Structures are given as structure tokens and as C-alpha cells.
Amino acid sequence: MAMAITRTPLFDVHCHLQDNRIVDTAPSLIKAATKAGVKWMAVNGTSEADWEKVRQMSEHNSCIIPCFGLHPWWASQRSKDWLSKLRCMLQSVPCSTVGEIGLCQSIRGREVEESIQVDVLRQQLELARELERPAAIHCVRAFRSLQGLLEEMGSFPAGIILHSYSGSPEFVKVFAKHGAYFSFSGFNTHVKPQKARRIWQQVPRDRLLLETDCPDALPQVDDPTALFWVPGDPAATAAVPSSNSDCCHEEELHSKSAGNGRGGIGKGALNQPANLRAILSHVASLLEVTEEVLADAVFTNASTLFSFPGSKLVDCS
Numbered sequence: 001m002a003m004a005i006t007r008t009p010l011f012d013v014h015c016h017l018q019d020n021r022i023v024d025t026a027p028s029l030i031k032a033a034t035k036a037g038v039k040w041m042a043v044n045g046t047s048e049a050d051w052e053k054v055r056q057m058s059e060h061n062s063c064i065i066p067c068f069g070l071h072p073w074w075a076s077q078r079s080k081d082w083l084s085k086l087r088c089m090l091q092s093v094p095c096s097t098v099g100e101i102g103l104c105q106s107i108r109g110r111e112v113e114e115s116i117q118v119d120v121l122r123q124q125l126e127l128a129r130e131l132e133r134p135a136a137i138h139c140v141r142a143f144r145s146l147q148g149l150l151e152e153m154g155s156f157p158a159g160i161i162l163h164s165y166s167g168s169p170e171f172v173k174v175f176a177k178h179g180a181y182f183s184f185s186g187f188n189t190h191v192k193p194q195k196a197r198r199i200w201q202q203v204p205r206d207r208l209l210l211e212t213d214c215p216d217a218l219p220q221v222d223d224p225t226a227l228f229w230v231p232g233d234p235a236a237t238a239a240v241p242s243s244n245s246d247c248c249h250e251e252e253l254h255s256k257s258a259g260n261g262r263g264g265i266g267k268g269a270l271n272q273p274a275n276l277r278a279i280l281s282h283v284a285s286l287l288e289v290t291e292e293v294l295a296d297a298v299f300t301n302a303s304t305l306f307s308f309p310g311s312k313l314v315d316c317s
């Protein structure tokens with residue numbers, strides 16, 4: 001690979017290695033990530049159906065941080081005792097965090113009634129606070145509702161992550177006051193640089209995180225040869241006419257970044273944690289800092305957030 005490996009390790013704070021599209025190749029993807037300097041990967045569950053897979057992945061891999069949560073897209077399919085199952089999972093796996101949870105008003109997200117989404121999010125945030133674990137929040141076009149909920153609920157001392165942050169620069173200030181961290185994902189590389197700079201320059205440097213959100217969100221970079229491709233992914237080598245992902249972030253961010261002259265090759269191809277270095281490089285140039293300085297800051301931020309009692313980071317220090 002063309003990219004130089006810097007000395008500072010990386011931390012992928014949000015990915016989905018348990019996803020059916022990549023779960024079979026996960027062992028080799030974890031190896032590739034480790035080789036590329038990604039020391040930790042927080043694997044986020046999305047529904048009751050995948051929590052056990054996430055738990056097992058964490059048991060077999062010391063670099064995996066397991067996260068359990070009910071994503072808003074799946075909120076209406078929850079079982080009667082979903083919350084007690086979630087509590088049980090979080091308590092029996094002390095190194096786990098809460099996620100992916102949130103609010104989604106994309107076309108896909110609107111299929112689930114907003115009141116259900118808010119209710120399910122509130123209960124999971126309460127659980128995160130009670131168990132003193134960080135929580136990863138997905139928020140698409142619902143920042144005002146999220147603001148209302150956080151104002152009503154009070155503080156979250158263990159921290160919250162606004163993953164793949166797609167809000168305005170003004171909302172950065174609002175959520176920073178609530179102690180939020182802001183995570184830059186592969187999707188965010190699709191936003192025009194001028195606009196992205198306006199948003200990400202507002203993020204306090206001690207609240208900035210990086211993530212791949214794989215297998216979605218293949219980063220858009222100038223040099224596609226710098227990317228890692230998932231073995232056997234047919235979209236990896238072909239130029240795909242338009243996005244074949246049903247992810248709401250992609251739908252939103254792609255439409256806004258159309259015609260910026262980059263990308264196209266491998267569009268719709270699967271993403272993996274080893275691509276975090278390409279995201280680091282993109283954010284470093286956006287914020288006009290060196291990769292080394294940025295890597296150092298984001299690793300420190302992620303380590304602070306993920307060093308809760310019971311965490312694998314605490315165990316191995």
C-alpha cells in the first residue's frame with residue numbers, strides 16, 4: 001500500500017465487522033487493520049439479532065471493543081423484552097459500550113415512527129448513564145429532537161459519540177456543551193471540502209474522533225490505490241454507476257457531493273477498518289495539520305472516552 005504507516009496507533013471508534021456482508025472475511029480484515037496500525041476497533045451491534053455475534057467477535061479478538069444497541073431503523077422490530085436483553089448483554093460483558101442507537105429522519109429512517117425512535121433512544125441513553133458506559137449515537141436530520149432529548153435528560157459523564165456527524169457547524173457548539181464527541185467517518189469524506197472545513201473546524205480538538213463505519217462508507221480519496229478492498233467484493237474493481245447502498249448517510253451525503261470531480265471508482269464497494277488511515281489523511285489536509293499531530297490527538301481522545309471501568313483499554317494498561 002502506498003501510505004506510510006505513522007507511529008501513532010489508530011482507533012476505529014465505529015464499525016460493523018459483524019455485518020453479514022463482511023463477517024466471513026472479518027478475521028483477515030482485522031489482520032489487515034492491525035497491520036495498518038489500527039489498534040482498536042469498536043464494533044457496533046444494531047439489533048438483537050447481531051449482539052451475540054459482536055460478543056463472540058470481542059471474545060476472540062483482543063482488539064475488538066463490543067458495543068450493543070438498537071439502531072433506530074430496527075426499533076419497531078424490537079422484541080417485548082429487548083431492553084432487559086440489552087441490559088443483560090451490557091452487564092455480562094463489562095468491556096462493552098452502548099451503540100448503535102439514535103434518531104434517523106432519512107427516507108429509510110422515516111419508516112419508523114419518530115415517537116418510537118425517541119422512546120427507544122431515551123431508554124438506551126438511560127441505561128448507558130446507569131452503567132457508566134459511553135454511547136454511540138446515529139443522528140440524521142434529527143438534530144433538534146436530539147438536542148431536546150439531551151437537554152431534558154441532563155449530562156452523560158461517560159460520554160456520547162455523534163458518529164458520522166452530519167449536522168451544521170452551529171449544532172457542533174450545542175452538542176459540545178453536552179460533552180459530545182464528534183466522529184468523522186468515510187461518509188464525511190464525500191462532503192465538499194469547503195463545507196466540511198466549516199463544520200469540522202468548529203469541533204474542539206479534544207472531541208474529535210475517526211471511524212470507518214464499515215462495511216458502508218468507503219472513503220472518497222484522490223488516490224483510490226491507497227484504499228484497501230474487501231476480498232471477493234465485485235464492486236471493488238468495477239466503477240459502479242451509482243450508490244447501491246441503502247444507508248441513509250450515503251443517500252444524503254452523495255447527493256450533496258455530486259460533481260466534485262472525485263470518486264466514481266469502486267463506488268458502492270465495501271469498506272474496512274484498514275481504510276481509517278485514508279480518512280486520517282483526508283481530515284489532516286482538511287484541518288491543515290500533519291497526520292502525526294492529528295493521529296496523536298484522536299487516539300488520545302478515543303482512549304480517554306473508552307477507558308471506562310471494565311474496558312479492555314484499562315485492563316491492558
Ligand SMILES: [Zn+2]
Nearest residue numbers: 014044100213
Ligand atoms: Zn454505524
